[in-house]
Structures are given as structure tokens and as C-alpha cells.
Amino acid sequence: MAKDSASDTGLPELRVLRQDEWNTWYDTLIRGFGGVPEAAEERELWNSLTELDRSIGAWDGDVCVGTAGAFSFRVTVPGGAAVPAAGVTMVSVAATHRRRGVLTSMMRRQLDDVREWGWPLAVLTASEPEIYGRFGYGVGTFQVSAEIDTARVRLSVPPGTDDVRLRYAVAADVVDACEAVYARKVPGRPGMIARLPGWERLGLLDPESDREGGSPIQCVLAKRDGEVVGYARFRVKPEWDGNGPCGTVLVRDVQALDPAAEAALWRFLFGIDLTSTVKAWSRPADEAWQHQVSDLRRCVVRVKDALHVRLVDVGAALAARTYQAPVDVVFDVEDAFCPWNTGRWRLSGNAKGASCERTTDPADLALSVRELGAAYLGGVSLDALGAAGRVRELRRGALAEASVGFGSSVAPWLPHGF
Structure with a gap:
């Protein structure tokens, strides 16, 4: 996990959550969602499930003004593999500190941490869906x-x-x-x-x-x-x-x-x-x-919408799933928030397995990491994203080929919130 630090830009200090701070941190979260107290049994459950070393607080002096956590999940992907994923959760910013870059700083820190942990995916459910697209999350299940x-x-x-x-x-x-x-x-x-x-x-x-x-x-x-x-x-x-x-x-x-x-x-x-x-x-x-x-x-x-999906490591994520029809396609990926993903990637795969490596070959499709997240679990068609203007076809026929391969015979589904 990245080191705790205070920002040179005047942003609140981000630091890993300690157990003795949990009540204050969680009270900040509850207030951010309206301030209605939870039942004692519900609060106790989330206390027990919180992974302190994967949770961060934003502190303005001794006042907690932002919260963000992650659960250590394994999410099923097409083909049946259980892929490590950060279950992003408990995200809030105090109303007194809105529009000051607090959320962006927490998302930056969190995705850097997820990459350091070696997890290829981050997933979340959104109280307001429009918030997380700018951080590279796409709606992957309904x-x-x-x-x-x-x-x-x-x-x-x-x-x-x-x-x-x-x-x-x-x-x-x-x-x-x-x-x-x-x-x-x-x-x-x-x-x-x-x-x-x-x-x-x-x-x-x-x-x-x-x-x-x-x-x-x-x-x-x-x-x-x-x-x-x-x-x-x-x-x-x-x-x-x-x-x-x-x-x-x-x-x-x-x-x-x-x-x-x-x-x-x-x-x-x-x-x-x-x-x-x-x-x-x-x-x-x-x-x-x-x-x-x-x-x-x-x-x-x-x-x-249900689960929002973010590819933290494009190569590892695309290689972790299988494809219901053979695919051999070069993606030109844009990822402004996690620039290590930006560039061209050749995906070769079928129903038995896949590989995805960097390449200098000409691109077949151009898209952002957000579109890859939306299509990743097989519930959103790359063809539909192309029709919406969010995927550009650079080689004739490549979009249909990839769209069929990325599909799933059963709809992806998140069975419960987190």
C-alpha cells in the first residue's frame, strides 16, 4: 500500500484506517449517506467485515472528511475462473469538502494500491452511477x-x-x-x-x-x-x-x-x-x-445497473477469462487515470484460455478502459458500445468478431451488495 502522506496541494491527509478510528470513520460515512443511524447489528457486521489495511480515511486535521475501503473479493469471470478483485466500498466525502479533489485523491490512492496488491480488477456498486465513469469504471452487470x-x-x-x-x-x-x-x-x-x-x-x-x-x-x-x-x-x-x-x-x-x-x-x-x-x-x-x-x-x-467493473491491469484481466468464440484482436486502449494500461494490447483467446500482451501491431479496435470494463463479464455487447460511438472499429469485421467472443451464455449477476 502507498505510504500515508499529506498532500502538497492542501488536500486532506490520506492514511490507512486504524481500529481505534473506525467509529469516527464510519460515522463520516453514515453522515455522507444522510445521517440515519444503522441498527446496532448492522453496524457491528460492517465493523467485523471492514479490512482495515485496505481502507483509507481523508483527514483534515483531526476531522475525518472522506472514507474509502476495499474488500478482498474473488469474482467469477466468463469461463468460471475466480479472479482477485478489490470490492470498492464505503466511499464518501463530507459535504463540507466537496469539489476539492478529495474523491479523486482517494480513487487515485486506491487504484495505485490495487495495482500494488497484484489484483487485475476493481468492482463497485454506485449510489450515483455517473460518478465513477471518470475513474474508468464501466457498468458490467444489470x-x-x-x-x-x-x-x-x-x-x-x-x-x-x-x-x-x-x-x-x-x-x-x-x-x-x-x-x-x-x-x-x-x-x-x-x-x-x-x-x-x-x-x-x-x-x-x-x-x-x-x-x-x-x-x-x-x-x-x-x-x-x-x-x-x-x-x-x-x-x-x-x-x-x-x-x-x-x-x-x-x-x-x-x-x-x-x-x-x-x-x-x-x-x-x-x-x-x-x-x-x-x-x-x-x-x-x-x-x-x-x-x-x-x-x-x-x-x-x-x-x-449493478456491478461497475474497472480493469486495473488490462493484460492480466483479459487473460484471466475465456471467450465463447475465437478472438484475435488488437485493442488500442485509452486510460487517462491509470496510464500504465494505455497502449496497444493483442488479445488471443477461445473457450479454453487466452493471452493478452502488449504489441506494436496495428490496432483493430480503439476504446477506453471503461468500455473494456463494461464488456468484461459478457453482459454488455461491444457491438452495442460501438453503435453508441464508444468503440471505434479500425479493421473491418473486428468489432463483430470481438463482440461475439466477449459474450456470455448466462447474464452476469451480482447477488448482493457490499
């Missing part, structure tokens, strides 16, 4: 939310669904079984994060302030031949109107190892007594229920 009118929408299910047995369970008592399901899912979808010890607590976090009038977290396990093959975590919000019960199921998480188990869980959620609506957030863009419902219009589907 998430779906839905408000499904289950009184009118029917769900067709695949063969084998009736063979799956569902049982209620106390979420905390079956966390190991649920984490085993999750771990088996991670290699199969780009964007998923391998959870380190301690992160299983995030799915169990249940402060009353987050329940939106619903019940404490409920959990159902899906089993086949005695094996746990899926789970759902959810709340039920009971409501009544003049016509009778009209409660809502608030879906926290659904994970399953096969289509039949997944369908069984969604069918259960659609059919809970005294409810007529299912609300789900942060779901994969290609989730199967969207093709099983009788009327998608009554599901009020909305798509928004």
Missing part, C-alpha cells in the same frame, strides 16, 4: 426488480418440479446448507462473488428497520432425495383491504442448483396464503421465471 401480481399471473414449471420437497427452516440454523448451495452456484455465473467467512451473516441480517412492515426473515429449503438443492429467504407483509387479504411476499434471496428446484421455490413464493403480490429485487436479468409467467406485463419488471 439487475432486475419485479412487482408480480400473483392473483393474475400464473407460473408454468418444468418437468421434475413436483419431485422437489420444500420445508420451512430457521434461517440461522441452516446457513451452512444454504452457503453450500451458493458456493456451487458461484462458478457458473460471471459477476458472482465467492463469499469469505463472515459474509454468510449478510444474508441473515434482519433489523426491524429494514422489514418494511414485513415479518422477520423466513426461510424455505428445497430438497431432493434428502439433499438440499435450493433455498429461498423472504418476508411476508400481511395486508387487508375491503376485498380481503392482499399481502406481499418480499423476496430476499433465491438460489437453486437446477431448473426444477428453482421453479419449485418460485411457485411456492407465488402461492403463499393471504398474499397477492411478490416483490423481488436484485435478480439476474435472464432468470427463468420471466419466461414461465403467463403475463410479463403484470410483473412490472425494471432493469438497473
Whole structure:
């Protein structure tokens, strides 16, 4: 990690976070997001998960005026590899110190550190998406939310669904079984994060302030031949109107190892007594229920950005994934914020592996590192970025070739925030 220092330009001092500073640092973060206190259990969880040596504070004298942290993640990329990535988190600047370069100085320090750690990627979720493009982050995954009118929408299910047995369970008592399901899912979808010890607590976090009038977290396990093959975590919000019960199921998480188990869980959620609506957030863009419902219009589907991706080391990042069709292309990359990436790179790869090295050969495509980040996990088409004027084709046919190769057979997805 770069040395702590005070800036010669009059910027606040940046330094690595100490444990005895955490409360002050975190209070600065909370104030930056409106100042509403968190539940004690939530605050304690983030205290335990904070990686002090990967977190920095900006200090104006003895006052903390900026925060930024990073988690040690491994993110699945196309081909199934788990690639080291900095999970950029807890970024804030005090309103008293806006427009003075504090955020830029923290992003500069952080990306220099990530490079020093030898990690090829940085990823984040953005409270305001327009902020991070100037630091080279591109929107790499999308998430779906839905408000499904289950009184009118029917769900067709695949063969084998009736063979799956569902049982209620106390979420905390079956966390190991649920984490085993999750771990088996991670290699199969780009964007998923391998959870380190301690992160299983995030799915169990249940402060009353987050329940939106619903019940404490409920959990159902899906089993086949005695094996746990899926789970759902959810709340039920009971409501009544003049016509009778009209409660809502608030879906926290659904994970399953096969289509039949997944369908069984969604069918259960659609059919809970005294409810007529299912609300789900942060779901994969290609989730199967969207093709099983009788009327998608009554599901009020909305798509928004999720994981923003930044290639810290272009060569290492592009070589770490595979490509669904052969590619042999020279990129002319622009990266003003991390100039070590600027220049021409030859990517050669297929479904078995890839290499990416500097070259003096003529470029086939010209783009910035932001576009590479957007396309990296396979959820954003290079062709679409070309149509938007953000990728320039210098060799005829190169854009289509690269676009097909960069694609993914399943939509990349970030399963939870950080």
C-alpha cells in the first residue's frame, strides 16, 4: 500500500484506517449517506467485515472528511475462473469538502494500491452511477426488480418440479446448507462473488428497520432425495383491504442448483396464503421465471445497473477469462487515470484460455478502459458500445468478431451488495 502522506496541494491527509478510528470513520460515512443511524447489528457486521489495511480515511486535521475501503473479493469471470478483485466500498466525502479533489485523491490512492496488491480488477456498486465513469469504471452487470401480481399471473414449471420437497427452516440454523448451495452456484455465473467467512451473516441480517412492515426473515429449503438443492429467504407483509387479504411476499434471496428446484421455490413464493403480490429485487436479468409467467406485463419488471467493473491491469484481466468464440484482436486502449494500461494490447483467446500482451501491431479496435470494463463479464455487447460511438472499429469485421467472443451464455449477476 502507498505510504500515508499529506498532500502538497492542501488536500486532506490520506492514511490507512486504524481500529481505534473506525467509529469516527464510519460515522463520516453514515453522515455522507444522510445521517440515519444503522441498527446496532448492522453496524457491528460492517465493523467485523471492514479490512482495515485496505481502507483509507481523508483527514483534515483531526476531522475525518472522506472514507474509502476495499474488500478482498474473488469474482467469477466468463469461463468460471475466480479472479482477485478489490470490492470498492464505503466511499464518501463530507459535504463540507466537496469539489476539492478529495474523491479523486482517494480513487487515485486506491487504484495505485490495487495495482500494488497484484489484483487485475476493481468492482463497485454506485449510489450515483455517473460518478465513477471518470475513474474508468464501466457498468458490467444489470439487475432486475419485479412487482408480480400473483392473483393474475400464473407460473408454468418444468418437468421434475413436483419431485422437489420444500420445508420451512430457521434461517440461522441452516446457513451452512444454504452457503453450500451458493458456493456451487458461484462458478457458473460471471459477476458472482465467492463469499469469505463472515459474509454468510449478510444474508441473515434482519433489523426491524429494514422489514418494511414485513415479518422477520423466513426461510424455505428445497430438497431432493434428502439433499438440499435450493433455498429461498423472504418476508411476508400481511395486508387487508375491503376485498380481503392482499399481502406481499418480499423476496430476499433465491438460489437453486437446477431448473426444477428453482421453479419449485418460485411457485411456492407465488402461492403463499393471504398474499397477492411478490416483490423481488436484485435478480439476474435472464432468470427463468420471466419466461414461465403467463403475463410479463403484470410483473412490472425494471432493469438497473449493478456491478461497475474497472480493469486495473488490462493484460492480466483479459487473460484471466475465456471467450465463447475465437478472438484475435488488437485493442488500442485509452486510460487517462491509470496510464500504465494505455497502449496497444493483442488479445488471443477461445473457450479454453487466452493471452493478452502488449504489441506494436496495428490496432483493430480503439476504446477506453471503461468500455473494456463494461464488456468484461459478457453482459454488455461491444457491438452495442460501438453503435453508441464508444468503440471505434479500425479493421473491418473486428468489432463483430470481438463482440461475439466477449459474450456470455448466462447474464452476469451480482447477488448482493457490499
